[in-house]
Amino acid sequence: MSASVGDRIRMHSNHTDVSDRTGTVVAVLGEDGPPYRIRFDDGHETIVTPGPDATFESGSVTDKLGLAAEQAGATAAEVAGAAKEQAEGAAGTAARVVSDLADDVAKRFDR
Incomplete structure (x- = not known):
């Protein structure tokens, strides 16, 4: 799974009472992929190595x-x-x- 700066990530929740988290890739820290620095829609930034519960959409x-x-x-x-x-x-x-x-x-x- 690879993404580039500006792509959107959706980390799907494993629980019905917890919503999905969405954000934007602001930096690709690996040579050709993970880990990524993600700025979530709530403003929080963190480094993520996405698992199988994550999907990417191409950013505008x-x-x-x-x-x-x-x-x-x-x-x-x-x-x-x-x-x-x-x-x-x-x-x-x-x-x-x-x-x-x-x-x-x-x-x-x-x-």
Whole structure:
């Protein structure tokens, strides 16, 4: 059983008093299949390896594009955060180097 991001999953209940759970595949964590990260319709997310009581339906192109854009945005935010940290670290290092050089120059004039 394989699915792609944006596909819908229905996990059929084994009890008559418990309703089926439905959700959307938001990430494929295996190489070509399970496990999947599922965002259920109630907003809860979890990792699922579906059993025989689960069925998949192909998601709409709009849903798949929306999830792809969401993942691209999250990745861009992570990259931007890492770049900011590196830039701040480099700026701090450059400031220390300039300060050390200024101290060296000041010491030479004190002679």
